[in-house]
Every structure is written in structure tokens, then in C-alpha cells.
Amino acid sequence: MVQINLPKNSEVQKGNYYQDKTGSKNIRKVNVYRWDPSNGENPRVDTYEVDMDNCPSKVLDILNKIKNEIDPSLAYRRSCAHGVCGSCAMNMDGKNGLACTKPHSEIEGDINIYPLPHLKVKKDLIGDLSGLYKQYESIEPWLKTNTKVETTEIIQSKKDRKKLDGAYECIMCACCSTSCPSYWWNGDKYLGPAVLLQAYRWIVDSRDDERKERLKKVADELKLYRCHTIMNCTNACPKGLNPAKAIAELKKMLATS
Amino acid sequence: MENNNPLSPHIQIYRWHISSLVSISHRITGVLNIVALTIICFWIASLLLGENSYELTKIFLNSIFGKFIILSLTWSFSFQMLSEVRHLIMDLGYGFELKTTKITGLIVIIGSFILTILIYLIGKQFI
Numbered sequence: 001m002v003q004i005n006l007p008k009n010s011e012v013q014k015g016n017y018y019q020d021k022t023g024s025k026n027i028r029k030v031n032v033y034r035w036d037p038s039n040g041e042n043p044r045v046d047t048y049e050v051d052m053d054n055c056p057s058k059v060l061d062i063l064n065k066i067k068n069e070i071d072p073s074l075a076y077r078r079s080c081a082h083g084v085c086g087s088c089a090m091n092m093d094g095k096n097g098l099a100c101t102k103p104h105s106e107i108e109g110d111i112n113i114y115p116l117p118h119l120k121v122k123k124d125l126i127g128d129l130s131g132l133y134k135q136y137e138s139i140e141p142w143l144k145t146n147t148k149v150e151t152t153e154i155i156q157s158k159k160d161r162k163k164l165d166g167a168y169e170c171i172m173c174a175c176c177s178t179s180c181p182s183y184w185w186n187g188d189k190y191l192g193p194a195v196l197l198q199a200y201r202w203i204v205d206s207r208d209d210e211r212k213e214r215l216k217k218v219a220d221e222l223k224l225y226r227c228h229t230i231m232n233c234t235n236a237c238p239k240g241l242n243p244a245k246a247i248a249e250l251k252k253m254l255a256t257s
Numbered sequence: 258m259e260n261n262n263p264l265s266p267h268i269q270i271y272r273w274h275i276s277s278l279v280s281i282s283h284r285i286t287g288v289l290n291i292v293a294l295t296i297i298c299f300w301i302a303s304l305l306l307g308e309n310s311y312e313l314t315k316i317f318l319n320s321i322f323g324k325f326i327i328l329s330l331t332w333s334f335s336f337q338m339l340s341e342v343r344h345l346i347m348d349l350g351y352g353f354e355l356k357t358t359k360i361t362g363l364i365v366i367i368g369s370f371i372l373t374i375l376i377y378l379i380g381k382q383f384i
Binding site: 004006007009010012033035037042043091093094095112114115116117118119120121122127128179181184228229230231232234235242244245248249251252 | 260261262263264265266267268269270271272274276277280281344347348349350353354355358
């Protein structure tokens with residue numbers, strides 16, 4: 001159901017203010033969403049004054065700086081810091097992206113950092129993605145082939161391989177799915193852009209023999225057709241992929257098959 | 258076990274862009290148009306009651322408020338038409354590149370106002 005307002009226990013309150021202690025002249029205010037599961041309080045937004053003279057270029061660097069130098073209680077996911085693992089996906093300046101690839105110079109004014117939208121928060125910037133992973137499992141993202149011989153490779157033409165470009169690069173960071181209003185309101189049934197892009201990836205793979213069954217499986221009013229080409233997904237994708245187009249291709253395949 | 262963890266903010270914090278604006282406006286104008294069409298049907302039906310009822314609606318539609326409503330509805334229908342064409346093209350699988358969606362979105366927004374003015378000017382010739 002469409003619920004515009006946040007539930008009562010999720011309303012964001014004003015939080016603490018951490019004044020700069022370095023005496024730097026180049027200060028930026030960073031507002032970070034905080035929620036501590038241990039004390040039963042509502043989420044809050046803490047404001048940190050960060051010394052930008054000694055801070056590398058990305059938003060993740062700011063978070064690291066806050067955690068290392070100002071407030072070690074801040075929790076967020078990160079790993080590779082090169083836009084490959086997808087761990088540090090979050091909402092920065094009102095748009096989803098990877099903190100490790102988003103330059104803070106692109107953001108004007110105060111920097112607002114929130115967890116990925118419309119997820120159950122585990123702590124601070126960490127959202128619960130288990131629902132999305134379950135949906136990912138439901139499309140059976142592995143090769144299904146009738147070929148009995150398992151010792152030789154399955155040959156694929158260059159043309160067929162090209163069909164996977166723009167789909168195989170997905171790192172499942174969930175930036176797209178959690179940017180999608182349809183996924184916010186119907187996330188329990190609608191598969192969302194990330195999972196549909198992966199469904200598409202296996203459907204167009206020439207080596208897969210279960211194309212028809214896969215198509216039949218996503219052909220559902222709620223699973224697929226909740227996409228209304230709002231384009232938030234493509235706009236958010238930090239890898240420059242186009243889930244909206246993949247969904248349109250799926251719809252086209254179903255309309256013409 | 259019920260999960261009582263808070264829900265992270267969504268529409269409250271997410272930044273709007275042209276495609277999302279066009280998409281939500283498409284829905285709003287769609288609802289408006291249905292309501293408007295229903296009222297227009299009632300209006301036409303009311304004409305059966307005779308000259309009196311015709312004069313009454315004429316006075317209302319000639320008032321500033323009436324004109325405002327007519328213009329708003331003209332815009333709402335213009336927007337819906339242009340946006341629908343955009344959707345049809347997208348249903349064919351074209352125009353999904355970020356730049357293209359931005360341009361077509363802008364065309365829909367600006368075009369809806371131009372179409373409104375055009376319809377207004379053409380309509381004036383008939384009255």
C-alpha cells in the first residue's frame with residue numbers, strides 16, 4: 001500500500017551536533033542518519049563539522065574520517081572502496097549511489113547522508129536487504145542447461161555475448177531497487193529493477209536452456225508490470241547500467257512471444 | 258517475529274528529477290481528467306433541462322474562476338496526451354537513455370503549456 005508518511009517509530013528527530021575541534025577554516029556540515037537499536041529511541045540526524053582540508057575526495061572518505069576522528073559509534077557498510085563490491089550503497093544528497101565513487105565536490109551545501117530508502121534499518125546507515133536477496137534467489141540466478149557434457153565449455157558467439165553487456169556488470173548494490181517508488185510501495189511482490197535486470201540477464205543468455213520458463217515466471221502483474229518507467233533506477237545506478245530498459249525489453253519479449 | 262526496526266526515509270528525502278516528475282504528473286492529470294470528463298458528461302446531460310441551465314453554465318464558465326478551470330483542464334489533457342505518447346514510445350523499447358528521458362520529459366512539460374496556448378487560441382476562433 002502507498003504510505004507517504006513514515007511510521008511513528010521511524011520519524012526522524014534532531015540529533016547531536018559535533019563541533020569541529022581541529023580549528024580548520026575549510027569546514028563542511030555533514031548530516032548523517034543515526035539509529036541505535038539498543039536504546040529504543042527514534043532515529044535522529046547527527047550533524048558533524050568535518051575538516052575538508054584533510055579529507056580525500058569521496059563521500060566514503062568523509063564517513064571514514066567521522067568514524068576515525070569524531071564519532072567511532074557510527075555504523076556503515078564498506079569494503080572495496082572502488083565501486084566493485086556494492087557494500088557502501090546509501091542515499092547521499094537525495095540520490096542513491098556508492099559512497100566510495102561519489103565525489104563530495106558534486107554536492108552543494110550541507111551533505112545529507114541517509115541509508116538506502118524504504119528499508120528496515122539495522123543500525124545507522126545499514127539497511128536490511130534480506131527481502132531483496134530472497135527475491136534474487138527466486139529468479140534462480142544460475143545457468144540451467146540441458147547439455148549433459150560437463151567437461152567442455154559451452155560456446156557462445158560474439159553477438160550473443162554482446163547481449164549480456166549492460167547486464168552482467170551489475171554488482172547488486174540495491175541502489176536502483178531502493179530508489180524505485182513502485183518498489184517502496186510494493187516491495188513484497190514487485191521484484192524491483194535490480195532483480196529484474198538479473199532475470200533479464202539469464203533470459204538473454206544464449207547458453208541457458210530455460211528461457212521460456214524464466215519468462216513465464218516473471219510474467220506477472222505484480223512481479224514485472226509494476227514498473228511505470230519512473231526512471232529512478234537508471235538515474236541512480238552507480239555503474240551506469242539501465243535496469244529500466246531491461247524491464248522494457250522483458251515486457252516486449254512477453255508481448256511478442 | 259515482527260520487525261520493529263524503523264523504516265528508512267524514502268519519498269521525504271529522495272530528490273526529484275524530470276522523469277519522476279513527469280511520471281507522477283501523468284498519474285495526477287489522469288485522475289483529474291477522469292473527474293473532469295465525468296463532470297462534462299453531467300453538464301451535457303443538464304443541457305436537456307433547457308435554456309435556463311445552459312445560461313447558468315455559460316455564466317459560470319465565463320467567470321474568471323470558470324476560465325481558470327477550463328485552462329487548467331486544457332493543460333491537464335495536453336500533458337496527458339504528450340506524456341502518453343512518451344510512454345508509448347518507451348513501451349516500444351526506445352528512449353531509455355538518461356539524456357533522452359530528460360529531453361523527452363522536458364518536451365512533455367514545455368509542450369503541454371504550448372499546446373494549451375494553441376488550443377486556447379484556436380478555440381477562440383470558434384467562439
